[in-house]
Amino acid sequence: MMLSDAEFTDIAQFIHREFGIHLSDHKKVLVAGRLGKRVRQLGLSSFSSYLRAVQQDDSGEELTELVNRITTNHSYFFREKAHFDFLEREVFPALAQDLRRRRNNPVRVWSAGCAAGEEVYTLAMLFREYFGPSLEDMDLGLLATDLSLQALAAARAGVYPANRLQEIPARYTGAYFRRLDADSFEVSDTIRKMVLFKKLNLMDQDFPFKGAFDIIFCRNVMIYFNEETRRRLVDNLYRYTRPGGYLFIGHSESLRRESCPFRYIRPAVYHKPLEVRA
Ligand SMILES: C[S@@+](CC[C@H](N)C(=O)[O-])C[C@H]1O[C@@H](n2cnc3c(N)ncnc32)[C@H](O)[C@@H]1O
Structure with a gap:
């Protein structure tokens, strides 16, 4: 046709x-x-x-x-590994120190444009590895959203062909995946239960969240958007980032310095300073 x-x-x-x-x-x-x-x-x-x-x-x-x-739901575990290294090296130690002070304050993380869940499950594993048993004392909320119901269904199922696990360090595969058959693996219940999946259009004027996030991953989503849409989205993400929080975008994406409310930290990593403009 x-x-x-x-x-x-x-x-x-x-x-x-x-x-x-x-x-x-x-x-x-x-x-x-x-x-x-x-x-x-x-x-x-x-x-x-x-x-x-x-x-x-x-x-x-x-x-x-x-x-x-x-939509193209392409993603993979530990994609753009530098981001996860940065979390372990810089963000998690600060968070660990901060935990006592923020006793009643949940730690909130959002994977915006989560595709089939690879990104948010990577984050969940990383939190488990880094914080170990003290994770039980942390009120951690991992939210993952996407526009595509198909992607969300795959993410909730958490079943992946063996060749998609290649980027995952062996100790993580051993600890957090269960082999289903010769060709597929399933994310363990422990990891799956850490994540809430929801449908959300990032084009919406506003998002239905009460609080703000400590960490937002919005990677390889804005590539589809034009300049104006991207600017509106970044402004919205900024509103929903807690002061002191971080935004991670894809390495092939960049934000315009003149109009971007976030502070640039390193390629594809942005920060909302503690003292902020409203
Ligand atoms: C290429 S994947 C990126 C997945 C993951 N963030 C990563 O970097 O590996 C882009 C995802 O963004 C989603 N997406 C595209 N437009 C969107 C929109 N307007 N609102 C929410 N999700 C959107 C697509 O459905 C797709 O799952």
């Missing part, structure tokens, strides 16, 4: 409006491939009739189907 330039533009504009995801012209083939199958499944004759069907579907189900097909 042919995807005309005009249809591609309409679909791209719609996706941008709804999700902030920017589809450049060279994504046309990808869109044709991924959505073409769905158009045929529904017995429709063109991409424009498909777009109308999405817009007229009040249940929002077809919109979800559409975004599941468009």
